[in-house]
Amino acid sequence: MMNRAPDTPEWLLPEHHVVLDGITKAYGKTVVLSDINIRFQRHQTAVIIGGSGAGKTTLLRLLIGLEKPTVGHIWVDGQDITPLGDYAMNKVRQRFGMVFQYAALLDSLTVLDNVAFTLREHRKDLSKRQIKEKVVTMLNQLGLVDKEHHMPSELSGGQRKRVGLARALMLEPSVLVYDEPTSGLDPNTSRMVDDLIEETRDRFNVTSVVISHDMASCFRIAHRAYLLIEGKVAAEGTPAELAFGDSAISRDFIANSGVSLDMLKRIVD
Numbered sequence: 001m002m003n004r005a006p007d008t009p010e011w012l013l014p015e016h017h018v019v020l021d022g023i024t025k026a027y028g029k030t031v032v033l034s035d036i037n038i039r040f041q042r043h044q045t046a047v048i049i050g051g052s053g054a055g056k057t058t059l060l061r062l063l064i065g066l067e068k069p070t071v072g073h074i075w076v077d078g079q080d081i082t083p084l085g086d087y088a089m090n091k092v093r094q095r096f097g098m099v100f101q102y103a104a105l106l107d108s109l110t111v112l113d114n115v116a117f118t119l120r121e122h123r124k125d126l127s128k129r130q131i132k133e134k135v136v137t138m139l140n141q142l143g144l145v146d147k148e149h150h151m152p153s154e155l156s157g158g159q160r161k162r163v164g165l166a167r168a169l170m171l172e173p174s175v176l177v178y179d180e181p182t183s184g185l186d187p188n189t190s191r192m193v194d195d196l197i198e199e200t201r202d203r204f205n206v207t208s209v210v211i212s213h214d215m216a217s218c219f220r221i222a223h224r225a226y227l228l229i230e231g232k233v234a235a236e237g238t239p240a241e242l243a244f245g246d247s248a249i250s251r252d253f254i255a256n257s258g259v260s261l262d263m264l265k266r267i268v269d
Ligand SMILES: Nc1ncnc2c1ncn2[C@@H]1O[C@H](COP(=O)(O)OP(=O)(O)OP(=O)(O)O)[C@@H](O)[C@H]1O
Pocket: 027, 030, 032, 050, 051, 052, 053, 054, 055, 056, 057, 058, 059
């Protein structure tokens, strides 16, 4: 799992699944992220919170290898991926599954075709029939029985999320990254999606990184949460430490997010 190269830093441990090490990202003169240090622990759920424009999506794009940092290193499974070229980078990217905001399904394709998409692209060794079998097995595992011939418009919001998740899981990633998984869902469906994120982490043995505006969700699923403000990690800790701990910045952020602090307290208890 971890092939320790001679230049691996002392602090890098096998349980550090993905590490952002002194990351700065600038577009021209605009610094979007600065000096980000996050060690994503294997098999845990990390939640990134922060206001609009704080740099959350940029951080996610760096994490899954869609962009390179301006300064710093990103370590995945003990390997520094920052110097890698396109071919090696593509291989690393396959270790990440991405669940997009609003599921991002193609409305003109059936559920089967939506989920089979990445398999058809990356697994040329599989026959049409094998691909279909894999997709249907995954859909069944996620509680979507006999839905493969449905169109996305025929599904509920929660079912669409499951289809998006099925698609992200097809290449058997070890890290699942979710962008705003509960946005646009009612509270009950949000809670179901939170349960799904946790079940998936357990069943598929993945590490989860979640971007969220939803504090209740953050409290339910995060082992560790990171508050991004203007491209910097302003506070980090358990959700309870962020809401009720020493950092006035994070206490204010959460108190002003519109969620009831009493409700958050109940989730912690
Ligand atoms: N390709 C780019 N070129 C220049 N600036 C960019 C680029 N991508 C992002 N930015 C800037 O970086 C900042 C952070 O953007 P980012 O999309 O990461 O924010 P965010 O935290 O995801 O916000 P939101 O919650 O609204 O999605 C913004 O000010 C944005 O304008």
